[in-house]
Amino acid sequence: MIPAAFEYERPSSLDEALALLADGGDDARPLAGGHSLLPLMRLRLARPTLLVDIGGLNDLRYVRDEGDQIAIGALCTHHALSHAPELSGGCGLIAEVAGQIGDPQVRHRGTIGGSVAHADPASDLPAALLALDAEVVAQGPGGSRSIAAADFFVGPLMSALEPSEILTEVRVAKREGCASGYQKFQRRAQDWAIVGVAAVVESDGGSISNAAIGLTNMSGTPLRATAVEEALAGAADEGAIAEAAKKVSEAGTPFADANASAEFRLHLAEVLIRRVIADAMS
Ligand SMILES: Cc1cc2nc3c(=O)[nH]c(=O)nc-3n(C[C@H](O)[C@H](O)[C@H](O)COP(=O)(O)OP(=O)(O)OC[C@H]3O[C@@H](n4cnc5c(N)ncnc54)[C@H](O)[C@@H]3O)c2cc1C
CATH class of the missing domain: 3.30.43.10 (Uridine Diphospho-n-acetylenolpyruvylglucosamine Reductase, domain 2)
Structure with missing residues (x-):
């Protein structure tokens, strides 16, 4: 049309x-x-x-190392993010997720600011921002403000941005010594995620000391799987990780649509959590 x-x-x-x-x-x-x-x-x-x-507004195209944080300009494309040398280590999650979005054309046109402001529950970057405890910077007529990712996504296609505000930057803390990963289930390559799981994991002496898990397309907004995160503390083997992954059901009942029932979404989330944690720890 x-x-x-x-x-x-x-x-x-x-x-x-x-x-x-x-x-x-x-x-x-x-x-x-x-x-x-x-x-x-x-x-x-x-x-x-x-x-x-x-x-x-080319001033909004940058990835900057700012000491203890990485600042990402809103107009960075997914392609630029997936190749940014500054996004390595614990912050490598954003680069990994961006590299899995759509196809090359989408990655060369789509921007992190657009993806986050659009607040589509099926978009991949929002779950990563949640898992990284990122901040979103918005500029409006009265100045700029910083919004925690946890407070930014308020409903399907609804964010905390005011109509007069422009999202100018995403900020993530630099983390050393942690691993991260993103896995999504889609029917065909380049499809949107039916479910996606973003994970950041810190380990100590072979067992997990801290984990953050963000879920894509399980609800009207991206979610943190806090019960899984708590259960993962101290997990040192596949059995313990599998037990922790079962707690994803405590994140709430997922929605159902033409792609998947609520039960199938829960199953996918559990399997993807197991896989992404195992990969991140290997
Ligand atoms: C075929 C196809 C496949 C795709 N596959 C995926 C996928 O697998 N995973 C995925 O996550 N995404 C996917 N996308 C979406 C893609 O990543 C988009 O680029 C992204 O969601 C929006 O970014 P954009 O820069 O194109 O924003 P736009 O389309 O320009 O804008 C989107 C919304 O955000 C607002 N907006 C944009 N920038 C700002 C800003 N700086 N401040 C305030 N508001 C702003 C706009 O007003 C609009 O409401 C796909 C898109 C297509 C067409």
């Missing part, structure tokens, strides 16, 4: 973009890679009256 009529502006600075959004009100939307917004507009599930194309 052809989208409903809209105005188009391409600002050359963040301040100009913010002013355009403020003038446009609730019906104005930022446009980044366009790989989620344009499909919605073509289906007329989104009808913005003004698109503020932030794709020219």
Whole structure:
């Protein structure tokens, strides 16, 4: 279908973009890679009256080592993230997840800011941000604020961003000595995840001392599997990891859709947790 009529502006600075959004009100939307917004507009599930194309704001394309944190500009593409040397070690999770998104075309156009702001429960990066206790930086007419990933995703396609705000940066703590991984189940290569599991694991003398698990597409928002995380503490072998993985049912009843029943989603999550932890520990 052809989208409903809209105005188009391409600002050359963040301040100009913010002013355009403020003038446009609730019906104005930022446009980044366009790989989620344009499909919605073509289906007329989104009808913005003004698109503020932030794709020219090259100041928002960076991955910076800032001492104890890595700062990622909102316009970094998934491709750039998957090849960023700064995203190694414990923060390697973001690079690994970005490299598994869609196909090369999607990874060259789609941005971390768009992916996170879109808040699609099936998107891969949000679960990684949760597992990494990341922060999201939003700039609005009144200045900037930092939002914990745990508070950012408030519902399906709903985030804590105000319509007048632009997501400018994602920040993750630098971690040494931990392992991470992401695995998702999809019917065909390049499909969206039916379920995905992001994990960050610290170990001490062969047993797990700390684990963080983020779940993709189990609920209207990405989830932390806190009962699994607690049960993983001290786990040193496959049996203990398998027992801990069963606790994923305590994260709540997953939704059911044409791709999977709630029971199948729980099964997938349990299996993927086992696999991702085993891989991360190997
Ligand atoms: C064929 C296909 C396959 C895909 N497969 C996957 C997949 O496997 N996994 C996955 O996670 N994703 C997948 N995607 C989605 C892709 O990763 C998108 O790029 C991403 O979800 C949105 O990023 P974008 O830059 O394209 O955002 P856009 O489409 O431009 O914007 C998306 C939304 O975010 C808002 N927005 C964008 N940037 C900002 C900002 N900086 N501040 C505030 N609001 C902003 C827009 O207003 C809009 O509401 C796929 C997309 C396609 C088309």
